[in-house]
Amino acid sequence: MNSVILNYIQENKDQIFNEWIESLKENGDERVVKVVSDQVFNSTSYEFIDVIIASVKNSTEEFTSRLSDFSEKVVRLGWPLSFVTKALNIFGKIVFQKMQGDGLVNNENQMDTVFEFDRWMNPMVNEMVNMYSSTWERTVSMQKIALQELSAPLIPVFDNITVMPLVGTIDTERAKQIMENLLQGTVKHRSEVVLIDITGVPVVDTMVAHHIIQAADAVRLVGAKCMIVGIRPEIAQTIVNLGIDLNQITTKNTLKKGVEAALEITKRKIVKVEEAE
Amino acid sequence: MENQSCVKIINEWDIVAARQLGRNVAKDLGFGTVDQARITTAISELARNIYLYAGQGQVCIEKIYDGGKAGLQILAADSGPGISDLRQVMEDGYSTSGGLGAGLPGVKRLMDEFVIDSEPGKGTDIKATKWLR
Amino acid sequence: MRSPRIPILKLHNCLLVSIQWELDDKTALQFQEDLLNKIHVTSANGVVIDLTSIDFIDSFIAKVLGDVIDMSKLMGAKVVITGIQPAVAITLIELGIGLNDVLTAIDLEKGLEKLQQELGE
Structure with a gap:
C-alpha cells in the first residue's frame, strides 16, 4: 500500500508545499507565473495537496471524484497541460527526494518504492490528461458545429x-x-x-x-x-x-x-x- | 440485419437490386440524402461494370465500424477479364463501351476510400468505402 | 419482370414527361425510343422531362438522357430538364457528368416558361 508515502506527505505537508511552490516558480512556465496571481496559484496548489491527503482517509471512489473535480477546476483556470504535468512530476520528485533524505528510502526498498510511486502518480497524471483531452474534444466538436452553422447562409x-x-x-x-x-x-x-x-x-x-x-x-x-x-x-x-x-x-x-x-x-x-x- | 449482404450480378435487374440494397443499408446507417445518392450511384456504376465487362460477379454491402466511426463498404468482385492498365481506366473520359467514361474515377470521387485490385485474366476486386460524417 | 412504360403527354406543341420511378436500363432505353417516336408522330417542337421523383442518376442513365436530348434536337425539338434534386446534381457533378448545353429549370412550371422563351413565343 502507498500509505507510507501518503502519511509522509501528510506529516510534512507544509514543508513539501513550500519547496514545491518554490521549484514551480523557478521552473514554471512564464505564461503561467505571470498570468496567475500568487494567491490563486498558492491556493490551488494547496488544494491539490489536500486532495492527495484525502486519499489516505477516504475510499478510492471518493478520491477519484475529488481528483476529477480538482482536474476540472484546473482546466477551467486555463493552465497549460504541459505546466500541470510538469508540476505533478516535480511534486513526485520532491517527495521522493525528501523521503530519501529522511532515510525512508534505502537500497533495499528502493525498487519497491519506485514502483509504488509509479502506481500512485500515474493515475493522477492520467486523470489530468483525460480531463484536458475530453475538454478539448468537447471544444473542438462545439466549434465544428458552430462552423457548420455559420458555414453558408442563403x-x-x-x-x-x-x-x-x-x-x-x-x-x-x-x-x-x-x-x-x-x-x-x-x-x-x-x-x-x-x-x-x-x-x-x-x-x-x-x-x-x-x-x-x-x-x-x-x-x-x-x-x-x-x-x-x-x-x-x-x-x-x-x-x-x-x-x-x-x-x-x-x-x-x-x-x-x-x-x-x-x-x-x-x-x-x-x-x-x-x-x- | 446482418453486417454484410450480397447480390449476385447476372442480369440487368441485379443492378437495380444491388443499388436498392445499398440505398437501404445507407438509410439504415443514417446517411443523409446526398450521401445516399452518392452510394447508390457508386453501386450502380460498379454493378454495371461487372455486368458489362465480366458478365457476372457479386456486389456486397457491408456495415463497418472503425473506432468511433461507422461506414458503408461496397465490395465488387468478379472473375472476368480483369484490367490491364489500371491507370488508364482511372482517367476521366476513358471508355471501351461507348459510355461516358465516368465510371471508375467517378466512383472514386463519390466515395471516401477506393481500392482496386485487378489481374488480367483473373478478375477484378474493388473496395469502396463511405464514412458517416 | 417487365416495368411499365413511362407515359408521354402532349400539351399544345409540347410533350410532357414525368419520370416517377427508378429507371432501370431497359425502361430507360424504351423511353428513348418512345419519346423519339412521339416527337415524330406529333411534330412537337418542345419537350419537358421532369425528374423531381428521381433520387439518383448513374452514368448510364445520364448517357441515355443526354443522347435523347441530342436526338430530339436533331428532330427539331428542344428539351428542358426540370426538378433535378440537389443530391442528384451533386452526384452527377462528382461523377464528372456536367450535362453541358442541357436546358434546366427548377420545376415543371418554370420549365414550360423556359421552353416557351426558347421557342420564341
Missing part, C-alpha cells in the same frame, strides 16, 4: 434571386456542406439566379476554385443560373495564373454588379421613385 434578396456569402477558408469538408446548402436553398426558394459572393474568402487556390466551379455546375443542373461575385484583383490573378477555366460561369467584381445583372436576367430593374409634389 439569403433571398429579391424574388427568385438568392445570395450566398462565403466567409473564411474553404476545405473539402466545408465545400461539400456549402454545396448541399446552396442546392437545397436554391430549390427551396425556387431561385432563378444564385450569387456566390467570395469577397470573404481569403485564398482561392485550385482546390477552392474547383469546388466553386462544381457548385456553379450543380446549380445549373437543378435549374438556376449561378454567378460568382466579389472577385478581387489578386483572385483574378491566381485564377488566370493557375489556368483555371471560369469561362462557363458569369463573374462580377462586386455583389452590387452581380445583383444588377441578376435583375436584368430576371427582366427587372431598380428605378427611382418620382418625388411627390
